[in-house]
Every structure is written in structure tokens, then in C-alpha cells.
Amino acid sequence: MPFVRSDGSKIKLDHILPWLHFSGALLIVVLNALFSAIQSPLGQEISAGESPGFAWFRSHITTCMGFGLVYLILVCWIQLRQMRQSSSVVNKLLPLLVCLELLGVMGLGRPD
Numbered sequence: 001m002p003f004v005r006s007d008g009s010k011i012k013l014d015h016i017l018p019w020l021h022f023s024g025a026l027l028i029v030v031l032n033a034l035f036s037a038i039q040s041p042l043g044q045e046i047s048a049g050e051s052p053g054f055a056w057f058r059s060h061i062t063t064c065m066g067f068g069l070v071y072l073i074l075v076c077w078i079q080l081r082q083m084r085q086s087s088s089v090v091n092k093l094l095p096l097l098v099c100l101e102l103l104g105v106m107g108l109g110r111p112d
Contacts, residue, residue: 017082020075027068028105035061069106076102 037043038058048055057064076098 017075017079020078024068024072024075025105027071031061031065031068035065072102072105 034057038054038061043054043058046054079098080095
């Protein structure tokens, strides 16, 4: 079932979906690096006067990581919706692979 605009025309997301996945992966890598930097001993020593942006991320990292998770779930949901349109035998296992991909990416962002 494709997405439908308000004027009745259908939206095809086949061309933009890989870029949505790429931007999601980039977002997770950046957030994971920021989380590691914030939790490091050197990151604890940086004050808000030295780096206001770093201080902002220190106080909002949980919200940012939650946004990243919601973004990944949304992109995977869009991909699953697009795959339902295809009736290929190969696409029968793709929802399982998408779920495994999401679990794998979530496992990368887990703090130790």
C-alpha cells in the first residue's frame, strides 16, 4: 500500500529509501561517538564555557538517542510498507532481515 498525497497521487519512496537508511546509520554513528565522548573522563572535564555545544549534548544525549531510535524504527516501517507491495518470493524474508538490521544497529549504540 503506497503512501497517498492529499491530491490523490501516490508517493514512491523507492529512490529515497537507501538515503534514509544511510542518514540513519550516519546519525547512529555520530550519536554513539558523542555518547562515548560525553562518558569519557576527558569529556567530564569540559565545562560549558569551553564548549557550549558539547555541554548541550551532555544534557540532551538521551533525547537525541531516543530520536535516533524513533527515526530508525520509522525508516524500517517505511521499508516494510514498501516491501508489502512486492510479491517476489525473495522479498518474503526481507521483513525478518530488516528487523535483524534494526536490532544490530541498536546493539551498536548500547553503552557498556
